Amino acid sequence: MRLATLCLLIGALVLGFAAVPLTVMFMPVGVACCLGSLLLAMLAVPDLSRQDRQDGTLGETYQTQPEA
16 A cells, blocks of 8 residues: 555544534534545545556455366
C-alpha cells in the first residue's frame, strides 16, 4: 500500500471518530467531518483497486485450485 493511500485512510478514520462527539456538541461541524471522512475514503478507493491490478492478486484470491 502506498504511503499516500495509507494517509488518506488514516485521515478518514480520524475524521470519522471526531465526527461523533462533534455531532453531539455542534451539529454542522459534525456533519461536515462525517462528509469529509467519506470523501477521503472515496479518494483512496481508486488507488487501492489500481494497486490490486498491478500486483495481479485481485483474481487469484477468488480462484479455486483443481483437485488432483
